[in-house]
Amino acid sequence: MTDYNFAYLDEPTKKMIRRAILKGLAVPGYQVPFASREMPMPCGWGTGGVQVTAACLMPKDVLKVIDQGADDTTNAVSIRAFFARVAGVATTTRTAKASIIQTRHRIPETPLREDQILVYQVPIPEPLRFLEPRETETRRMHALEEYGLMHVKLYEDIARHGAIATSYAYPAMVNDRYVFDPSPIPRFDNPKLESPAIQLFGAGREQRIYAIPPHTRVVSLDFEDHPFEASKADGVCALCGAEDSYLDEIVADDAGTRRFQCSDTDWCAERRA
Amino acid sequence: MYVAAKGGEEAIAAAHSWLAEERRGRGALLDVDQIASQLALVVARVMSEGSLYDPELAALALRQARGDLIEAVFLIRAYRTTLPRLGASRPIDTGAMACDRRVSATFKDIPGGQVLGPTFDYTHRLIDFAEAAGADPAALAEAAPPLRPRVSDHLGREGLLRDEPRGDTSPPDLTREPLALPACRALRLQALARADEGFLLGLAYSTQRGYGRTHAFVGELRLGAVEVEIDLPELGFSVAFAEISVTECETVNQFTGSKTEPPQFTRGYGLTLGACERKAISMSLVDRALQWRELGEDFVGAPAQDEEFVLAHADNIQATGFLEHIKLPHYVDFQAELELIRRLRRAAAQTREAAE
Numbered sequence: 352m353t354d355y356n357f358a359y360l361d362e363p364t365k366k367m368i369r370r371a372i373l374k375g376l377a378v379p380g381y382q383v384p385f386a387s388r389e390m391p392m393p394c395g396w397g398t399g400g401v402q403v404t405a406a407c408l409m410p411k412d413v414l415k416v417i418d419q420g421a422d423d424t425t426n427a428v429s430i431r432a433f434f435a436r437v438a439g440v441a442t443t444t445r446t447a448k449a450s451i452i453q454t455r456h457r458i459p460e461t462p463l464r465e466d467q468i469l470v471y472q473v474p475i476p477e478p479l480r481f482l483e484p485r486e487t488e489t490r491r492m493h494a495l496e497e498y499g500l501m502h503v504k505l506y507e508d509i510a511r512h513g514a515i516a517t518s519y520a521y522p523a524m525v526n527d528r529y530v531f532d533p534s535p536i537p538r539f540d541n542p543k544l545e546s547p548a549i550q551l552f553g554a555g556r557e558q559r560i561y562a563i564p565p566h567t568r569v570v571s572l573d574f575e576d577h578p579f580e581a582s583k584a585d586g587v588c589a590l591c592g593a594e595d596s597y598l599d600e601i602v603a604d605d606a607g608t609r610r611f612q613c614s615d616t617d618w619c620a621e622r623r624a
Numbered sequence: 625m626y627v628a629a630k631g632g633e634e635a636i637a638a639a640h641s642w643l644a645e646e647r648r649g650r651g652a653l654l655d656v657d658q659i660a661s662q663l664a665l666v667v668a669r670v671m672s673e674g675s676l677y678d679p680e681l682a683a684l685a686l687r688q689a690r691g692d693l694i695e696a697v698f699l700i701r702a703y704r705t706t707l708p709r710l711g712a713s714r715p716i717d718t719g720a721m722a723c724d725r726r727v728s729a730t731f732k733d734i735p736g737g738q739v740l741g742p743t744f745d746y747t748h749r750l751i752d753f754a755e756a757a758g759a760d761p762a763a764l765a766e767a768a769p770p771l772r773p774r775v776s777d778h779l780g781r782e783g784l785l786r787d788e789p790r791g792d793t794s795p796p797d798l799t800r801e802p803l804a805l806p807a808c809r810a811l812r813l814q815a816l817a818r819a820d821e822g823f824l825l826g827l828a829y830s831t832q833r834g835y836g837r838t839h840a841f842v843g844e845l846r847l848g849a850v851e852v853e854i855d856l857p858e859l860g861f862s863v864a865f866a867e868i869s870v871t872e873c874e875t876v877n878q879f880t881g882s883k884t885e886p887p888q889f890t891r892g893y894g895l896t897l898g899a900c901e902r903k904a905i906s907m908s909l910v911d912r913a914l915q916w917r918e919l920g921e922d923f924v925g926a927p928a929q930d931e932e933f934v935l936a937h938a939d940n941i942q943a944t945g946f947l948e949h950i951k952l953p954h955y956v957d958f959q960a961e962l963e964l965i966r967r968l969r970r971a972a973a974q975t976r977e978a979a980e
Binding site for chain 2: 355361386387389391394396418420423424425428432455474485487513514516519520535536537539585599600614
């Protein structure tokens, strides 16, 4: 063990974060301000997710950390090592064995269960941010359920490109009330946002926490004549042959030959086992 | 192959060993006291932006950070956040400061006199090769500094300078509560005191060049030691528990009056831990520019007037973290963009062919 409290944060701080989480679960999709702490790792590198995970962790938990779907990405390795050190919890790379999964940019391919928590690292929690830079203004827009601007943006995409040109961090409406940012997951993952698991979103630098309770309705924004489409690269995994998993594209040689493999390394490995 | 590589763990460990070797460098290991005393200004900047008064710890952080200022500030912040908050001190009395330096640009002579102190002002910026050879400076005669009341108190007596409301309540703590906007001035000043010096300098400079001009005079700039006291309710009096060095700048700004205020001078305020003169002056200019709402002035759209813009982007730890995170792998979202762009291009090509 270390000189720090279990899971690094002191208990009053965890309590403060848990309150924000509970509020977030009570009002799905609402961005709850919380007094984000300065963590011993940089803002923008998962400090929001780390604080949420720290507030949820119990000694018996089994933690999995992924970045880009993979367990062996450097920042995932670093965050996993952090919790192994300051909480002493068991870690795993197996999605099915984890009780808490902290993720950056992916939802695991293996369906999640009711006894699991998925914690997302969120860079910019505000789905309206790039349409309206002012927080004071966007909070008002959410309060009034004023999402016309977002629909105009999606419409303009269609007018210009013939399709909605948002490929990741695709906005969705949760529980028929709040439009929220699912973090920069590919839109391929959006249908998995309706899940039996608890989903918690932590944005440390922006001091916001939000949540999707289990079995909550999540609708990706679209139009009747341009329905949402969960797209992915046209290819199959070179390792396991999967056709229906999200793929990483790898440039295999100097001639630019492309190869694909599963982004979810655990899922791919399980299929080959 | 830069992969989210298999073997990330070994790669990280190897990188850290390499870093440790590079950090050690050549020659004798720098003594923390040497850093704190000979590179005092960079130490002050780390304390100021780290929001923690501890020269030794700041020096240690600087050495660990290989002289990278923001990295050192980060180490201090991450340490500071683990410390308990025991209470709030009484406001420090900078009027009772033992001044090492004290200048006013608004009056030729002031009670207590002008004191240049250890300043770079009026030095010729010529590299001192004699110092490089290790020549020691001549010793100074030491004298007890006299009391020097603040210049603003003189102006205030005449009612020429806008009085600032005093409050007994502890100011909000932005490290313990989420920042809510609009922010009160105490909270704004707190954010500015932790802000990146370069960012504040640029903003302050922009007001001088016309982006939200505030007509600032340096009413007074002072640097020196003050006592920090805390009330002990059990005893019914306060006790001094520390002496810290601070830099304070008060600007006197022209103000022609508004619907709600008669013509009078107004003030901008800057305070930093340690000797951070440039930052204190910058802070006071930005503080004054941000007061447009309280004073009933016009918002002219200048960046330095924009509270949300200034407060959201002034913190270099937040800024650097988010900026540098773009070097982390992003191939999942990039892949999503690739797939989309290829699809849109395919569709565009088909449309073109159909038209031909």
